[in-house]
Amino acid sequence: MSPSPGTQPGTLTGTLERVDASIDDALSRLFALLRIPSVSAQPEHAADCAAAARYLRDELLACGFDASIRDTPGHPMVVAHDLGATTGPHVLFYGHYDVQPVDPLALWKTAPFEPTLITTESGRVEITARGASDDKGQVMTFIEACRALRAQTGALPVRVSIILEGEEESGSDNLRPFLEQHREELRADIALICDTGMIAPDQPAITGSLRGLVGEEVTIEAARRDLHSGLYGNAARNPIECLCTILGTVRDADGRVTLPGFYDGIAVPPDGQRAAWRAIDPDDNGLLGPVGLAVPAGEAGFTALEQTWCRPSFEINGISGGYEGEGFKTVLPARATAKVSFRLVPGQDPERIRAAFRAHVNAALPSDCRARFTPHGGSKGIALPPDGPFMDAALGALSAEWAPNRAVVIGGGGSIPVVSDLREVLGMDTLLIGFALDDDRIHAPNEKYDLASFHKGIRAWVRVLDALAS
Structure with missing residues (x-):
């Protein structure tokens, strides 16, 4: 692939311009993946899970990766490597291609496996489909960023390995054994996961802890x-x-x-961290108000965010x-x-x-x-080092994409067990960088992913990989 006319080969600006110019093609590739009903919990969709794995392998091959499908006792893993870079860290990206069941089907406004663009009354454009946010749309932001970087510059700025799982929504029974079996192949300097969210449509975040x-x-x-x-x-x-x-x-x-x-x-978080979280939601309404509640019900003396993020x-x-x-x-x-x-x-x-x-x-x-x-x-709960060089670089890259709004480090009330597995088996910490929004309706009817989340997510990963290289 040769650089697009009007861009400067090898520059960050040129790669971002390429992302913008090719967003329709990227969206078409996402739609093709969303049409595959890869419901891992239902045996009748085993062939669909295999089809989703093949689709992703082929897309990674097209992006220049050495990609393959690895069988497990359950649904297959997709593993890919591009280790050509000679500087910067080696990153391992994790995501999953399986999705939740669609029940109750009657509550869907569009067919769950026929992705549809819907413009809301506020003007936001939403990609509606099962898996749009969790996790196919998020996975594809990373893959499309790698595609743009290789097309623009001829190479990725850092060494990249990828593992895509097919059983995250049904227990991940085979993930830890797979990591243990392939420990040497998959070990890297830092793991990247795109399965979390932002504070708001105009404010990115890195999830620094998980319960x-x-x-x-x-x-x-x-x-x-x-x-x-x-x-x-x-x-x-x-x-x-x-x-x-x-x-x-x-x-x-x-x-x-x-x-x-x-x-x-x-431990209770330090005062500075608590003050930063209070600035995000000073009166508890940000978390509780949208669901019709007002008063935190957990431990006295902690805000609603603190009760979900660190208690x-x-x-x-x-x-x-x-x-x-x-x-x-x-x-x-x-x-x-x-x-x-x-x-x-x-x-x-x-x-x-x-x-x-x-x-x-x-x-x-x-x-x-x-x-x-x-x-x-x-x-186990996980807390990531708040002042590591990878964290600083990623925060700077996200802040640049959403300028003048600054990226923040938040807590996560949920659990992503793979983060513990990556630390315990591979000895790696993880940067949790995601572009989902609270109203994405994951696991529910009418799941969606904002088109802006998809587009700016691709651009953000370009910036993050570029920042990690330096």
């Missing part, structure tokens, strides 16, 4: 069968009542988790038992079940927290009741 996760299912059983509440009410234990009572004691009136040792080893939590995600159908039925259920989760911060051990929760439940069980537990995954 870990403990998922647990607890079932309390009492009588051998469901009982008539008129014949047995008062005399027989009610597992739903017992479950609610016990779960209600895991947090106190000030929002603190009551498990012994729960807060051991964790651990306990949440009840679902509870069931007894009669849940239409109408009314007077019954004492034989069992009741709750699905709960703990979000963890650096310093907390997932298995220690799981054990403490189980001990709390067992200690509070009344007579005639038994508890069963089913684990649903666990990962």
